[in-house]
Amino acid sequence: MAENHGLLSLRFAYDSEVARTRLHVLEQRQPLKVVRAFELPGGAALIHLHNLSGGVLAGDKLSLEVAVDANARAQITSTGATRIYKSRAEAHPAELMARIEVRENALLEYLPDPLIPFSHAKCSQNTAVHLSDGAGLFWWETLAPGREARGEVFLYDMLQLGFELRVAGVPIVNERGSLNPVLRPLTSSARFGPYRYLSTFYICRAGMAETTWLDLEKQLAVLAIQATSPVIIWGLTRLPAHGLVVRALSQNGRDITRGLMAFWRVAKQALYGQEALVPRKIY
Amino acid sequence: MKLIQLADSALPVGGAAHSFGLETLVAEELLTRETLAAFLRDYLEEIGVLEAGFCRAAYHVACSNWPVLNQELSARKPARENREASLILGRRFLQLLGTLEGCEIPEGESHYAMAFGYAGRMLRVPESSTAAVYLQQSVTALVSACLRLMPVGQQRAARLLWDLKPAILKAVQASAVAELAAVPAFTPLLEIASMRHVVLETRLFIS
Numbered sequence: 001m002a003e004n005h006g007l008l009s010l011r012f013a014y015d016s017e018v019a020r021t022r023l024h025v026l027e028q029r030q031p032l033k034v035v036r037a038f039e040l041p042g043g044a045a046l047i048h049l050h051n052l053s054g055g056v057l058a059g060d061k062l063s064l065e066v067a068v069d070a071n072a073r074a075q076i077t078s079t080g081a082t083r084i085y086k087s088r089a090e091a092h093p094a095e096l097m098a099r100i101e102v103r104e105n106a107l108l109e110y111l112p113d114p115l116i117p118f119s120h121a122k123c124s125q126n127t128a129v130h131l132s133d134g135a136g137l138f139w140w141e142t143l144a145p146g147r148e149a150r151g152e153v154f155l156y157d158m159l160q161l162g163f164e165l166r167v168a169g170v171p172i173v174n175e176r177g178s179l180n181p182v183l184r185p186l187t188s189s190a191r192f193g194p195y196r197y198l199s200t201f202y203i204c205r206a207g208m209a210e211t212t213w214l215d216l217e218k219q220l221a222v223l224a225i226q227a228t229s230p231v232i233i234w235g236l237t238r239l240p241a242h243g244l245v246v247r248a249l250s251q252n253g254r255d256i257t258r259g260l261m262a263f264w265r266v267a268k269q270a271l272y273g274q275e276a277l278v279p280r281k282i283y
Numbered sequence: 284m285k286l287i288q289l290a291d292s293a294l295p296v297g298g299a300a301h302s303f304g305l306e307t308l309v310a311e312e313l314l315t316r317e318t319l320a321a322f323l324r325d326y327l328e329e330i331g332v333l334e335a336g337f338c339r340a341a342y343h344v345a346c347s348n349w350p351v352l353n354q355e356l357s358a359r360k361p362a363r364e365n366r367e368a369s370l371i372l373g374r375r376f377l378q379l380l381g382t383l384e385g386c387e388i389p390e391g392e393s394h395y396a397m398a399f400g401y402a403g404r405m406l407r408v409p410e411s412s413t414a415a416v417y418l419q420q421s422v423t424a425l426v427s428a429c430l431r432l433m434p435v436g437q438q439r440a441a442r443l444l445w446d447l448k449p450a451i452l453k454a455v456q457a458s459a460v461a462e463l464a465a466v467p468a469f470t471p472l473l474e475i476a477s478m479r480h481v482v483l484e485t486r487l488f489i490s
Contacts, residue, residue: 160467164358171358177469189314190325190470198471225482233311235478237363240354245361247475 004053006032009065012045012106014072021045021072032062040277044073048279049112055083056123058091064098068106068135077279078112081144084121084156093122093158100127105134107272111264111279114142114197114253117156124160131167131206131242136271140201140260144253153196154181167206167242175200195233195249199256203267204243213238216270220246220263227259234259286408289380289399290420292427296375298420301368302428302488304477309432311479313472316433320443323422326470327447327454333359333468334396334421335414335458341400342410349389349397356394359468362477364490373398380405411455418451419444431487 009026020043025034031053037045049064056062068074084094102108117123131137143161146152158180165173179186186192203216217238224234224246232250239245246263250256261278268276292298308314314322337356344352360366373393380398381388386405393401396417403413426440435443458466481490 161469162465171354173361174355174358174464175361176359176465176467178467179469184325184328184469185321188325188472189308189318189322190329190473193313193472195472221482224479233475233479235362235475237361237478239361239363240357240366247361247471247478249472249475 004031004057004060004062006030006051006060006062007065008032008034008049008063010034010047011067011069012072012074013069014106016071019043021074023047023074026065032064038280040075042073042274044075044107044277046075046077046279049076049078051082055085056094056096057085058087058094058122060094062094062096064100066098066100066108068102068108070104070106070132072103073107075109075111075277075279081113082115084115084117084123084159086118086120087122087157091122093124093160096123096125098127100129102129102131102135102137104132106132107136107138109138111138111140114144116144117146117159119146119152119155121156122158123156124162126160126162128164129166130169131165131204133168133207134205135167136205137165137243138201138203138264138267140199140264142197142199142253142256142260145196148196154186156181163200165202165204167204170241172204172239172242173202173245192249195251197248197250197253197256199248199250199260201246201260201263202239202243203246203263203271204239205271206242208242208271212271213244216267217244219266219270220244223259223262223266227255227262229255231255232259285384285406286403286413286416289376289402290416290423292420292423294376294379296372296379298372298424299427300489301372301424302432302480303365303368303425304362304473304480305425305428306432306486306488307476307480307483308473309429310483311476313476314433316435316439319429319433319435320446323425323443323447324450326425326473327418327422327450329468329470331418331421331451331454332457333466335418335455336463336466337394338396338400338403338414338417339410339458340463341397342404342413346389349393350391353392353394353397355464356397357392362474364477364480365474369394369396377401411459414455414458415451418454422447422451428488
């Protein structure tokens with residue numbers, strides 16, 4: 001099967017005359033595609049990321065480049081779970097790359113569906129996000145164990161996950177994971193333990209006072225306690241600066257989605273005084 | 284000899300006050316006496332390699348680049364509880380080193396692994412040996428915490444640490460070949476445990 005070298009290069013620009021954000025598609029190369037932007041109340045632009053292949057094939061190199069200009073507000077979601085298909089033993093791992101820039105006083109909400117690595121999948125995902133002064137970010141990602149309905153749990157060959165967040169050039173988050181269920185058992189008490197799903201939610205706004213984060217941490221800590229149950233645990237903590245990270249490990253995906261929404265609603269209200277608007281699709 | 288003293292668990296820097304998430308794991312029955320050995324090996328495979336890498340980097344870094352390296356390690360530690368514990372221990376360690384050895388110490392914040400690498404250089408201990416001794420004291424601290432948290436006796440603790448030597452050397456070796464910025468360290472359950480430590484009803488260790 002042919003390898004895909006997809007590219008989606010997007011720019012969100014604030015149009016002050018109409019007080020709304022407009023999408024500019026700078027380049028799109030299949031299988032990645034965006035059809036149109038939807039205007040949200042308040043003038044933000046919502047887009048859905050499409051992968052016309054239906055999933056990620058071995059050897060694919062798929063790049064997403066997003067620039068959110070000063071004062072613009074963008075919400076990005078997917079049309080469904082990102083499926084990482086089975087890879088032949090000799091095939092190159094699929095590569096997913098994202099380069100994101102959120103400029104002064106802009107806001108990006110990146111709220112995709114889970115990543116599902118199929119049995120024998122091999123994939124490397126690297127994301128780099130740069131925030132300028134005053135820029136905000138709500139970014140979540142959920143990793144599923146595989147196609148659970150088919151009994152696939154941690155049967156992928158290799159997943160390399162990298163997420164880097166910088167604010168004005170200073171590293172705030174640099175998370176690197178090499179998940180190889182055969183060589184490094186994921187059921188370890190250091191890794192997943194008895195859980196199967198992992199979710200991470202970064203909540204950032206560059207330049208906010210430390211007291212803001214202390215207050216928000218207290219509010220979200222209450223949610224974390226309430227949302228924790230025998231099948232899911234939530235934790236949250238302050239990053240070195242400019243934000244918080246919320247993390248969950250769960251035995252199922254449903255509770256994660258519900259929890260992410262709850263954290264997002266509280267954080268959006270606290271940081272922007274606005275309601276979190278759930279992307280129009282399946283929720 | 285001097286570095287061995289600095290690696291002693293009785294060193295007055297406060298290492299015994301932190302469990303780095305273990306207290307939560309034990310309280311929530313996610314870490315038991317039976318799974319402890321595997322946990323420690325996995326810890327060395329992930330965090331051990333990362334910290335040994337920063338220990339090595341600090342061994343070589345000029346003081347002017349110290350804050351940059353320190354920021355990079357802070358970014359690798361998402362859980363505030365672990366990050367701040369590492370910074371507190373690192374600063375105290377450097378102050379003690381400066382007092383004992385009479386040497387200059389880097390200014391500003393310093394993670395423990397980096398402070399240890401700096402001490403190895405000051406004491407002219409080879410880089411790999413410095414990283415190995417650092418990891419030895421790291422896992423010793425974890426096992427000491429477990430002595431207070433679960434039914435693990437002194438004999439069993441000694442056996443655990445004895446059996447971890449190959450894993451320590453493997454982590455040191457892995458830290459030498461990897462590009463520091465790309466070294467993986469995947470321990471989500473331990474991180475969440477660190478984050479949740481503050482909400483435990485009773486705590487032996489500080490958050």
